[in-house]
Amino acid sequence: MGSLDKAMSILKHLGDPPYEFSLSELASFVDIGKSGAFKILKTLQAHNFVIQDFLTKKYHLSPIMIRLGNVYGRLKGIEE
Structure with a gap:
């Protein structure tokens, strides 16, 4: 499996x-x-795809995912 x-x-x-x-x-x-996961997560953070919670140190998706979902919705005509 590649990066x-x-x-x-x-x-x-x-x-x-x-x-x-x-x-x-x-x-x-x-x-x-x-270390490999850390490198991937740092790259995803640099491109604003994930956020790390400063208190828990856990990672979660960023708001850019909403934007991407909205783009798909517009493309397919499924906007609210």
Whole structure:
């Protein structure tokens, strides 16, 4: 599995309950080391796809996902 596949798996997993996961949990889910998961998460953060909670240190999806969903909705004519 390539890095992009791993990043996409992390993003999909963050869309599942409880919607917020630690570095260790995400690394385990993708079956990679914590350093590899950290690099992917830092890249996703740099592009505003994920946010890390400063208190819990857990990661969750960012508001950019709403924007992307809205773009898809407009494209397919399913806007509210």
